[in-house]
Amino acid sequence: MERRRRVPNPLALAVLAWLLWEPMHPYELGRRLKQTGKDRHIRYTRSSLYMVIEQLARAGFVTAQETVRDSARPERTVYAITEEGRHEVHDWLRSLLAQPREEYPHFAVALSLLSLLPPDEAVEVLRRRSAALAGRIEETRTTMDEARADGVAWIFLVEEQYALALLEAERRFVTELIESLKQPDYAKSWQETMGGRA
Amino acid sequence: MERRRRVPNPLALAVLAWLLWEPMHPYELGRRLKQTGKDRHIRYTRSSLYMVIEQLARAGFVTAQETVRDSARPERTVYAITEEGRHEVHDWLRSLLAQPREEYPHFAVALSLLSLLPPDEAVEVLRRRSAALAGRIEETRTTMDEARADGVAWIFLVEEQYALALLEAERRFVTELIESLKQPDYAKSWQETMGGRA
DNA sequence: TCCTGCATAGTCAGCACTGACTAAAGGAGC
């Protein structure tokens, strides 16, 4: 199906995409990722950034162009994307968009063990989640509104729109789940099967 | 906020939960994870299972009980959960349920780069995704129906229900996105800004 | 009787990732 990528870390895709624009040194890349808020959807730390760029260089997707010593700053290596790198971006992007991947949200694991908790405790923690989700939904909406007010086109906000859709779906799910757990027959059957545990 | 877990891998939570039931050897644990389909929501391979159990033992959440040499099979070490382990399961479970974590779905990264693709190409790949999503939705529904027919209680299917809710939300999102991309003014503005690239 | 394939059970080398550290320059405050 999907052949394994030479550098599977999604951070690598973002790096390649920025280098499509112009050559840059790692620190600059990191700054742009932060500034444009793209780091909200990618697991990003400075050390992993350097690691990933090293891997990209080994794979031949980028090349070290020059080592600049601007005035007196620590020296910075500027990287440029290669032809192979350009190809990789497009191929990877198409495949990520076309094929849903198995994702493993932590919440799903927790849900599969929900029966371990007494019903009232389960309801309590899920209420806390619901409130937290409401907060995130609010935040995301604000971010998007502000961006739109700054004239950012909708196409550059699709990933936020997607995050919002998922958050809202999860919130609906949690709300319904809480209702189900509050039914007296659930409490009863839980007592019968799990009540006598250590 | 959330203090870091000694063994953060979610597979560890599943392992501890099974050991709550009775002591077991690693291979047996793996078999049960597969049989009950819990491996669909956890990143699971045999090697990571052994690694995780080793980590749990170091952390004091499980202890090696005995090394059995049943007839002639390779010897198997049986592990039991400790008091600390029991505590960890409940604490971890509660915190996973109560606090939404930052998840980093690959699709979000891809979406943030959607503007790189020509509109008609974007529409084409997203249509493929939509079809794939429909397939998964169908599969999940079937799995759940079969389980229910076998008398499995709803509480043991919540994680599937959750997966279904997310899949359906994503499908709706993709459908709407395709419609937006098909608008002639998007093609026009894409031509203007991106048309003249390499 | 031998061979092949499959299920059981576990090990390990190599690489990826993270948190913590280094180090120099710029600027604020006194």
Added chain:
DNA sequence: GCTCCTTTAGTCAGTGCTGACTATGCAGGA
């Protein structure tokens, strides 16, 4: 002109994870 904090820029040790490998028993066919 001195001190201290922040920003810029990058390194590295330690640990975690994955794919590929090892090894044994057993069933069934030729």
